[in-house]
Amino acid sequence: MNLEIVLQLVKENLGIRTDVRDRYLNVIIKGVIKELEDEKGLALDGSNDYHLLFVVDYIAWSYRNKDGAAMPRHLQFRLHNMIIHNGGSNS
Template sequence: MDAESKKTLLDLLKLDLGITHELRDTYFSSLLETAESEIVRMGAMLDLTKADDQILLVDYAAWGYRKRLENVPMARSIQFRIHNRIIQKAGAADAKSEA
């Protein structure tokens, strides 16, 4: 993740959480990196130049932040989007060009 992507993702996460100060920026940056690692570990690949992958990462990080003290299952919408990325990755490897 490059510096520009990190800043964009951090800004999006803070907007999602309704936070305007910079006191927790270091924590939120680490949270985003951890969220990306967890999604990749699940088998999905993210292209952080695409808005939908950026929002998926931010949503996953925001869910983790909000639910960190509770034993709450992941939101179904986030699960579906991660599973769709995994299926896309698997399908891309098997896809054949029709040229």
């Protein structure tokens, strides 16, 4: 997955227009992608727009979620659908 494209889309989602938060966002991006691949068993495909948009939405939620609130239902459904489509999780 092209991290620069992900970063630009996450910034658009969050309404960020400067590069001030890029270092922090890049850490979140790498962490979320690693979590989805290693813990959830997903084989993310950067050329698949569905995967790309899910990753962007998940990262934006992670960035906004400072209080540890539960994952929104739409993200839960999309994650479950991706896990089922991949044939299950490795965990």
